[in-house]
Amino acid sequence: MKKILLAILMLSVTPGAAFEQTEKKNSEYLAKAALTKLEYDWTNAFVEKDAQALDRFMADGFLMLGQFSTGELIDKKTLIQRSLALLTLLTFSLDDVRIQIRGDTAVFHCKYTFQGIYSGQPYSGVTLVTDTWARQGDQWQVLARHSSKIPSAK
Numbered sequence: 001m002k003k004i005l006l007a008i009l010m011l012s013v014t015p016g017a018a019f020e021q022t023e024k025k026n027s028e029y030l031a032k033a034a035l036t037k038l039e040y041d042w043t044n045a046f047v048e049k050d051a052q053a054l055d056r057f058m059a060d061g062f063l064m065l066g067q068f069s070t071g072e073l074i075d076k077k078t079l080i081q082r083s084l085a086l087l088t089l090l091t092f093s094l095d096d097v098r099i100q101i102r103g104d105t106a107v108f109h110c111k112y113t114f115q116g117i118y119s120g121q122p123y124s125g126v127t128l129v130t131d132t133w134a135r136q137g138d139q140w141q142v143l144a145r146h147s148s149k150i151p152s153a154k
Helices: 002-047 051-057 076-086
Strands: 058-065 087-102 105-118 121-136 139-150
Touching: 002 051, 002 087, 002 105, 002 121, 002 139, 051 058, 051 076, 051 139, 058 076, 076 087, 105 139
Parallel strands: 058 139
Antiparallel strands: 087 105, 105 121, 121 139
C-alpha cells in the first residue's frame, strides 16, 4: 500500500516539474532566437548605414575591442561615426552561433564572415565575435564586443 501511495505521489509531482523544465527550455529557446535576430538586425544596420538603429542596438557605455581598433577601446559614438564614414558592408553571415544566457545577461559567440570596403579598400574575412548583451525590461542591448580576425589559411 505504501508503495502505491508513493507511486501516486511521485506521478502527481513529476508532471509539474517536467512542465516547469519544458517551459524553461522553451523560454531559453525563444530568448536565443530573439538574440540571434537582434545580431542579424544590428549587423544589417551597418549594411544600411542606419545611425539611429545602431544607436538603439548599443547600450550607453558600449565598448568594442577588435576589428577597427588599434588597441584602444572604441565607444558607441566612435564606432557609429567610423562605420558610417569608412565602412561599406556588402555581405555577411553569422555561423557557428553559441549563446549563453544568465538572467538578464547573454553572451553571443559566432564566426562572422563578411565582405565590404573599409577606408576605400576591399575588406573581407572571417572574424570570431563575442558580444555581451543585457536586458532591461523586455529590451536587449549590446554592452560590449570583442572580435578577432582569423588569419587567411595559407
